[in-house]
Amino acid sequence: MNEFTVGLGDLGNTSIQNVETLFAQANGALGVRSSLPILDPDSNPGSFLNAYYESHDIIYGENAYGYAKKHETMVKLFDMRSIDIEILGDDNLKLQKEDISLDMAKGILNEEYIYSTIDGEKIKIELESFASHFDRNVYAQKIIITALNFSGQVSINKSVKHIPAKKDEDFDPRVKEASVNLIVEENKYTTPNSNLSFFVNFDKINENLEINEGESVTFKQIYQISRENKFTNPTYDHLKEKQIEIFNRFWESSDIEIEGDERLQKGIRFNLYHLFNSAGRDGHSSFGAKGLTGEGYEGHYFWDTEMYLLPFFVYTQPEIAKSLLTYRTNILDKARDRAEELGFKGALFAWRTIDGHETSAYYPAGTAQLHINADIAYAFELYEKVTGDSEFIEKSADVIFETARFWYSYGFKSERGFEIHEVTGPDEYTALVNNNYYTNKMAQNNLNYACKLAKRMNVNIEEAAKWEEASNEMYLGYDIERGITKQDDSFLDKQVWDFENTPKENYPLLLHYHPMTIYKYQVLKQADTILAHMLYDVSNEQMERDFDFYEPLTTHDSSLSKAIYGVVASKIGRSDVAYKFFKEAATMDLEDQQGNSSHGIHAANMGGSWLGLLYGFAGLNINNGEVIIHNNLPKEIKSLKFTLTINGEKREILIK
Numbered sequence: 001m002n003e004f005t006v007g008l009g010d011l012g013n014t015s016i017q018n019v020e021t022l023f024a025q026a027n028g029a030l031g032v033r034s035s036l037p038i039l040d041p042d043s044n045p046g047s048f049l050n051a052y053y054e055s056h057d058i059i060y061g062e063n064a065y066g067y068a069k070k071h072e073t074m075v076k077l078f079d080m081r082s083i084d085i086e087i088l089g090d091d092n093l094k095l096q097k098e099d100i101s102l103d104m105a106k107g108i109l110n111e112e113y114i115y116s117t118i119d120g121e122k123i124k125i126e127l128e129s130f131a132s133h134f135d136r137n138v139y140a141q142k143i144i145i146t147a148l149n150f151s152g153q154v155s156i157n158k159s160v161k162h163i164p165a166k167k168d169e170d171f172d173p174r175v176k177e178a179s180v181n182l183i184v185e186e187n188k189y190t191t192p193n194s195n196l197s198f199f200v201n202f203d204k205i206n207e208n209l210e211i212n213e214g215e216s217v218t219f220k221q222i223y224q225i226s227r228e229n230k231f232t233n234p235t236y237d238h239l240k241e242k243q244i245e246i247f248n249r250f251w252e253s254s255d256i257e258i259e260g261d262e263r264l265q266k267g268i269r270f271n272l273y274h275l276f277n278s279a280g281r282d283g284h285s286s287f288g289a290k291g292l293t294g295e296g297y298e299g300h301y302f303w304d305t306e307m308y309l310l311p312f313f314v315y316t317q318p319e320i321a322k323s324l325l326t327y328r329t330n331i332l333d334k335a336r337d338r339a340e341e342l343g344f345k346g347a348l349f350a351w352r353t354i355d356g357h358e359t360s361a362y363y364p365a366g367t368a369q370l371h372i373n374a375d376i377a378y379a380f381e382l383y384e385k386v387t388g389d390s391e392f393i394e395k396s397a398d399v400i401f402e403t404a405r406f407w408y409s410y411g412f413k414s415e416r417g418f419e420i421h422e423v424t425g426p427d428e429y430t431a432l433v434n435n436n437y438y439t440n441k442m443a444q445n446n447l448n449y450a451c452k453l454a455k456r457m458n459v460n461i462e463e464a465a466k467w468e469e470a471s472n473e474m475y476l477g478y479d480i481e482r483g484i485t486k487q488d489d490s491f492l493d494k495q496v497w498d499f500e501n502t503p504k505e506n507y508p509l510l511l512h513y514h515p516m517t518i519y520k521y522q523v524l525k526q527a528d529t530i531l532a533h534m535l536y537d538v539s540n541e542q543m544e545r546d547f548d549f550y551e552p553l554t555t556h557d558s559s560l561s562k563a564i565y566g567v568v569a570s571k572i573g574r575s576d577v578a579y580k581f582f583k584e585a586a587t588m589d590l591e592d593q594q595g596n597s598s599h600g601i602h603a604a605n606m607g608g609s610w611l612g613l614l615y616g617f618a619g620l621n622i623n624n625g626e627v628i629i630h631n632n633l634p635k636e637i638k639s640l641k642f643t644l645t646i647n648g649e650k651r652e653i654l655i656k
């Protein structure tokens, strides 16, 4: 069971803020960063409610028609973790020792700290905490304080501390200040602009105690945060019992056992643990790029959910998958309005959003990533293939039809076929191009799925014929001389980025070069054509040639990259390369490989590490309800055991 715990020792030398992210507790509705009980100046404490955001106008130096109008920023709520403690009247306590152990089997965080006054009086603080999966309004903490080497007065105060707004200081487009001055009326808190409220209910601790040396005092504290102002009366022990039951069931249906590498075993469980914790469950929230663990990317939902996270949920927790998809059906009207605003038919989903409106202020790497439409359709299709839940799909069919309608109206027929111009593919280091291969391939599938669904449901028959034609005639660029799939019409004509003379500290490139400089060259931020190959097979030789061409041009500056190259490396039989990529994906946040885990977990990569194991090493695919498995295990992994839920039935699979 050892691999079910993650402790400080598993992280190596890391920052306070990384620790806060990695041990954050969340339940899909509420997330709490695991900040220190007595704050350090470097701390960044906070808690978040999924889909709870503040909006403000986007100010452009030069505006243009149709640009996104408002930011939506997930709000950083209270610090529910810090305790005000005085020992013999002294509140200047220094941290002497800390020990953290995350019990992933139970969904509970255990911590132990020793603090001391300047005069040497020491206390031990033991914490046991969880974000309840039984009652998603609750964050619960048990606090035990022990006087280690003195007897006397200890005062202990704990409530909620609002985190006041501060100014943006950093130049890093991937993080934005999330604190907001909320309007407070009794226990009701409201954002000034988006006008969203929540209510808080909690037991305050306010004690002045005489404690003898060696003695302890214990508190059980329950914070309830409700959007509906509905509170129950839960007890700590009952919630804890339920938490353990729920995590037992979670691991029963989702665990992966890896024989041969303990570090990877721990890494993958850590990733699955976070995936389970941060996924929205109510059909009105989704999965932010950083989950509920940090303020990076403003808590926005991207294509990450559909392409990187959904497969894990579809195959192991179909109910969660369904609720993530329901979120898309609930914002369909906004996507319809957006398509209309841009002058096209159907619906265009926002590249990044919480409420459904486009919030990307930089359209070349935002709105222009039209592929999100097809990614969403792909996820619905995968859900249907794996769960057999056609009833849900038919109920949600408008998502598929409206996205197909968009492609049909945005693209056009030429002598070469059906073309899609002026888009950005997944690779954000190449923008506004014609016929991005990934986009065209995904749109082709979107049109095809819409057509099949229309025929099956006997609706939109005339349109379906057009969708079919466009799908059949989709233009997919190929360089015959070089035998390479063209990422887009112009990519192969560009100069290659000067990798040799790019110093290490200039990565990620996006923080050191103007976009125009980056777009001019053959250089990738992340998997693009190779992602299409992961989803839609081409011949082995083709995949190899494309892999060998695109991989050396890829910086992997985006965390969404390595896992995908890993899967395709498995497919082409390069298990050593696959293993290397998988290893990096499995431990990316544990080791802070991207250098910004402090902003929150890299959720898509966590889902990607599941893809690496299942799509890569286990060669998982599904065809007409039949599960296909290939043993692509690298030599380092002796066996792989996992459970999938197919058509509502659990299946255990062992590969060795």
Ligand code: BGC
Pocket: 289, 297, 302, 303, 304, 426, 428, 525, 526, 558, 559, 560, 604
């Ligand atoms: C990636 C996008 C991704 C976003 C949020 C960016 O760095 O390029 O593909 O959707 O991060 O994770």
